[in-house]
Amino acid sequence: MYDRNLVVEIIEQIIDAVKTIQKRCNFAKSYEDFIHSEEGQEKLDSICMKFIAIGESLKKIDKITHKSLLEQYPQVEWKKVKGIRDFISHHYFDLDAEVIYDICQNHLNTLLITLFKIKRDLESNY
DSSP: OOOHHHHHHHHHHHHHHHHHHHHHHTTOSSGGGGTSSHHHHHHHHHHHHHHHHHHHHHHHHHHHHTTOSGGGOTTSOHHHHHHHHHHHHHOGGGOOHHHHHHHHHHTHHHHHHHHHHHHHHHHHTO
16 A cells, blocks of 8 residues: 555645646747747746656656556556656757647646546545
8 A cells, every 4th residue: 555645745736737837838829939939938948847847746656656546547648748757858959849839738638637536536535
């Protein structure tokens, strides 16, 4: 068994990070908004830092739960979410603003809904 309180705490941190990313993406009408101004580039940088934190936190959850928790929620491609962290960390200068914009527009809601479900499930099993 694992420390459910610790996992819930990590899930809450990830939820906060996702919400922050969503707020920071609100200004962008296209991926070009991230690359054509200094403000856009700063937003992109800060969003990428949150993605790194999310990936690290998910890896930590896998370690704590012996990879038994996230696999129960296949609606999110967890390997890809964790992989974003690796790509940003190791290939930052190859980063594609269009990919980050697409993730923000098309994938964060599913991630957020799933994180809330995981949190509810963990809390209801106490």
